[in-house]
Amino acid sequence: MTGSKARSPQAVSNRTLFSVISASSVGTLIEWYDFYIFGSLAAILSSQFFPKDNPTAALLSTLATFAAGFVVRPFGALVFGRLGDLVGRKYTFLVTLVLMGGSTFAIGLIPGYATIGFWAPLLVLLLRLVQGLALGGEYGGAATYVAEYAPEGRRGYYTSFIQTTATLGLFVSLGVILITRETLGVDTFSDWGWRVPFLLSILLVAVSIVIRLRMAESPLFSKLKSEGKVSKNPLAESFGKKQNLKMVLLALFGATAGQGVIWYTGQFYALSFIQKACNIEFVQSNMIVAIALLAATPLFVVFGGLSDRIGRKSIMLAGMLLGIVTYRPIYDKMYSLTDLSKQQEVVDARTIDRKQVKLGNGDTQITTTTTHIYTDGLIAKDVEKTATSAKPELTKSVTLPDGSFWLMVLLVFVQVVYVTMVYGPIAAFLVELFPTRIRYTSMSLPYHIGNGIFGGLTPFIATALVATATKANQAVPGSVAKPYLEGLWYPILVASICFIIGILYLNNKKYTTADD
């Protein structure tokens, strides 16, 4: 399909439509993959680029975590949203793809702190910022592009394929990391193997660029351009005019903020909770989340399609309500599966293993591994590392037996179902809220504030709430009944406010914009 001749969406064949969806989805999936591998490999990247004993490197590390994930994404939405409304969707999201792929590949090439010193963390931070900017511009472009091809009344279904990409991107990143780690071995992976997932990105991006280059500009934008109705100043039109700004605020407080916290709780906080509060070991915890993500992914399309028939609002708000009501019982059950105080140990089966290793500085490190086996098959390992020149280090890990493993998968799966309910219809919802001439700019900002800021801060705010509750419990024992559940108040509160605003102020019918 070539040419930029304006055509109506109704005239687009199914074959073309699925080419458009494939081109957009593959690129967006790769962008999410690129974005997530940085987070998933944070511990290794930290040891390679951000040594904790160097205060400047530590500051850059923290900035890389916060700035790129949260602050820069809305800026990317503004920069690339404006560009997309001025020059077109196709070229803008080609630029974001090149930026994302290039910066990810480059991270894989940067020598470690031990080789080039301060430049290493600085370069990583800069490239991470480029990643954040690119991500801020990508999603709005892809969603707008597909929606502007989709026939009237089917936008929910067709844009829901774009919605699968964030979850699939996380799944692919976990999969690539696990496969590389298992293939190369833990030591080689920590040494140089972690670079493989970053370097692999360039191949994926190259394929995606070739596919996207063959696509034409969106029919609605082409029509607008041929009629000379393209916005002269999308930022001023989007946020300087009350008629549009009020819809941006409604989208943020009535939908995307709640969607963002449900999304991050169901996927990232769940993983963090499994690893940190439940202490489930690395491979098993990633397997749990990966299986749940894969099993629930088709539901994005189911709920996206359903939203064309029964309305976007009812599905999104139902997802929020389910999260609000059930998060605490779900997380309580997750915790109880690994709560060793409720388990009975087979004391005779306990083993203790000691290993002695000579370190580079001449010191001797003793590693003591105590393995506890419980009656239901759960295995708990305490690994204590002691050396004369360093503080003793104790790490605990738990491996679940089959029954508990699948129950944990189910509990995460249920949360990802909520994610599919709030996230499946939201692209169509946002696209329909704004007119074509300023759509890219207007929809990108509330989406990235909702997801990047409200959602992205979920793990940090939740962890801070748990820490506060734990401290209170230490000061006055029993003052907080279940401190490990306190972190859930943040997503519950944000989703509750969003639910109330959504139910009162949003219309369940499709919003029809002036020029569509």
Next chain:
Amino acid sequence: MTRVKFRYGQAVAWPIQEMELLKKYLGVVWILLGVYVGYDRITDSLTKIGSPQLEDRVFGWVVLLVLTPIVVGGLILFGKYALDGEYDS
């Protein structure tokens, strides 16, 4: 005689007039919520900024300079628009 109309798609079919009034007067709640969140987040983030932990300090600045202005400004403006009847159907 007052005619009672019902809105399509409402989870609970309320009479339109009462619904519009509720949406309007709740504007005050959103403005007050914005003010409260502003007070709460500013005091909390100032505590974090004073923390010896680097991560807490950066987190405090992010909350103070990014999250708080968006939530406070956004909720107050949203409340004002609601009060002005901008979201009437």
